[in-house]
Each structure stands twice: as C-alpha cells, then as structure tokens.
Amino acid sequence: MAVVTRNRLRLGLAILVVVSAAIVASAAGSGPETGSADVVPDAPPTENHTVVTESGRAGTITAYAPDGDVRYYNNSRTKYFDVDPVEGEPMTVEYAATDTIHTAGPTCGEPPCARNVIERANLSTGDVEVVYERYDYTENAAEWHDSTRINETRVAVADIVDDQVFVVNTETEIVEWLWDAQSDFALESGHSFPNDWTHINDVEYVERGEMAGRIMVSVRNQDQVVFLDRDEGVLENWTLGSENEYDTLHEQHNPDYIPESRGGPAILVADSENGRIVEFQREDGEWAQSWEWQDDQVQWPRDADRLPNGNTLITDSHGKRVIEVNQSGDIVWEVESTMPYDAERLETGAESAGGESAVALGLDSRTGGEGGGDENGGSGGIELDVYAFLGEMAESILPHRIYNALIFVAPVWVGEREAAAIGVGVLAALTWIGLEAVWRIRDAGVTVQSPIRRDRK
Secondary structure, X not given: OOOOOHHHHHHHHHHHHHHHHHHHHHHHHHOOOOOOHHHOOOOOOOOOOEEEEEEOOOEEEEEEOOOOOEEEXXXXXXXXXXXXXXXXXXXXXXXXEEEEEOOOEXXXXXXXXXXXXXXXXXXXXXXXXXXXXXXXXXXXOOOOOEEEEOXXXXXXXXXXXXXXXXXXXXXXXXXXXXXXXXXXXOOOOOOOOOOXXXXXXXXXXXXXXXXXXXXXXXXXXXXXXXEEEOOOEEOHHHOEOOOOOOOOOOOOEEEEEEOHHHOOOEEEEEEHHHOEEEEEEEEOOEXXXXXXXXXXXXXOEEEEEEOOOOOEEEEXXXXXXXXXXOOOOOEEEEEEOXXXXXXXXXXXXXXXXXXXOHHHHOOOOEEOOOOOOOHHHOOOOHHHHXXXXXXXXXXXXOOHHHHHHHHHXXXXXXXXXXXXXXXXXXXXHHHHHHHHHHHHHHHOOOOOOOOOXXXXX
C-alpha cells in the first residue's frame, strides 16, 4: 500500500500547477487577436464582402473582401456595435459606436463617460463621417448598440442609458419622437432600476408587410421583443417572449423581422443566454418556435442574419467566431474574432432583408453536434480533456448570466479549459502553500490549544 508522504504530495501539487500553467500559457499565445490590422486573421472566400464589428477588449470594425483579404479596418472607437449597409452606396456602411472618455472636461464631469456616435464609413476610400452624436454621463450600460435608418434624414436609436427609443432628424438634430420603456414596463421588472434596467439593445424599422411602419425593439432584460406603434406604443398582442420565461428567450440580441412576402411573419433572433439561434413564426395570432440552431461551441451569440441563399450568418461572441451555417445546419464559412458583436454580409440587403423564413425554406433544427474545432486552439490530449470536463461542469453549475459575465471580463483567450486550468492551478498552489505552513508549524513543535475546554466538575 502506497504511503502518502510530504514529497509525494509536493510532486502531485507541482504537476497540477505546471500542467495548469502550460495550458494557460499555450492559450494566451494562440488565441485570436484583432487589436491591430496586421494581426487580423484572413477569412475564407465568399461571393460578397463581410463586415464584422467588435465591442469587447478590442473595439474594431473589419471588412473582408470576397477573396477573404482584409479590405478595411478601423479601431479608433472604444466599441463598435450594429452595422448596416447604406442603400444606394454598395461600399458604405452605417454603424453605432461608443468612445469611453477617461478624463474630466467639458464633456465629462466624473469619468468615465461615453460619447455615442452614428457614423458612415466608405470601405473603399476609408472616409468616415459622423452622422449624429451624443455625450452621456456614464460608461456603464450607456452605449447605443443599434440604430436603424428610417429615411434619408431620420434614424431610430436604441438608447440603453435612458431606457428609450427615439427618432432623431440627423440634419436638425431634433428628436421628433420618443418612446420611454416606463410607459409600458413596471420598474420592478428587468434589472434594478435605474442600473441597466431594460438594456434596450436593438431597434428595427419594419418597412414591409403587416407591421410596416412599426418599430421592433429588443428589450433584453425583460426577455422580450416588442413592436411599437408611434401613436399607440407597445402592441401587446405582437410581443414575443415574457420576462423570466427562458424557454422562449433569455436576454436576446438583434432580432430580425421577416415579412409575409418572404415566408413570415417571422422573427430570427440570437437567444444569447440560451446559447442558440432561434426563429419564431406567427401562427393564428401567436408566436410559435419554428427553428433552432446550436452546436457544442456556440456561447452567447449576439447576431443572426438569414441570407438570400438560405444560409444563416451567425455572430458567436463568446465562441470567438463569425460563422455561416447552410440549410442543413453545417458550418460552411468561419472566421475568428476576439469578441464579435455584429456581422453583415454586404450585397445581400441589410440584416435578414434578403432572406426567407425557416418555414418557407423548410429548415430542420439542429440542437447539438461538434463545433468548429478545438476551442481557443487547444491541442487536445488526455490532460486537456480532464480540464475541458471540469470547465463544462462549471458551466453547467453556474447560472448562464454569471458564466457569460465571467467570460466577458476575462482575457479573450480564456475558454472552458483555460478557466478550469486557472482554477485548478490556483487551488493547487494555495493548498501547497497551506500544507507547507502546517508542516513547518508541526516541525517546530508549535501546538495550538483549542479555545473551548470541557468543564470536568
């Protein structure tokens, strides 16, 4: 029978620390990197240009040419969010972006503050024009994640910090219409008011079909997609989802409306905290789930667009990739990104404007299967499988929102394996230090008397 000695314990703990450190070091040196133009990975060829934005540690907007080369790159803003093509200008895009202000001055009394902008960028010339801007008093949950063009002079904006949607004339800079979430949602709903209460993260002006002229809004923290009539407010019987009914939606991003002319009414949405892409079809005055896609790697997706060829372009933020999924559910195109927010396939219409509904296409759902490779460039192997198991176990135990929040603040190369390796390495090191301290005390003959004594009287 093997005897557990101090040296054997030291050796075992040392092995755990070394293996954990090796996994972390390998991931840190091999993870995706987009912080400068010269390290952005090329993309596989496609028939069209693809634009990808990032809003994590690196704020970037990158345009890939059809041959996969980087056509345009900009990282001058702190964060980039939703991007759309400009009608009639095939190589120009319009997007929402945010700058963080770190110093006190006329635009920021108590840093950090935010400068939100809607910009147009010509991907051929590199020219950038500010269409509209506003300064906000805080950085936390103060960004504009989306804007939608109504006509040449009017834009609707999803305003997170004020829990509002407003329409502004970009020539006069006058807000001509405004909807406040307090008019339709109780303050007890969502997150704690006023701290990121609703997190309105998407707005879409519906141009065609039964809901033409309405504005569709993603109210993330209430787990709902609502339709606004500019005279009546929320159209209750068209609302998709309900707060805390996570089987439908759980803190979603970027819903796209597909009208009747393309097989709808339907809504394609990145169901972020549920880790899936899901579509709902309007049937007999109700929303019914009609399609779902996920694989083993997808983690906190934040955008999905249905393309004219029937494929779906998916932005998988914590999966660190943008992928195109064909009608059979297989990945046919993929590019790495540190934390992508939105992706747009130019020459196909804005978002899902050129695509049909899952019902019209006869798409079959996919709810499991292999992802697009070994996450974060891991090499596989027995020891990595153990760490992957531990990471998957931690993900299954922690609430989705907490798990995704931890990934959001962690270095970009941290995935399930790396998180498990960090945890195991730190625990092993602390255990080793604790044991050495106990052994030294015992070797010195020091004893600790219990403060509780039994009265023998």
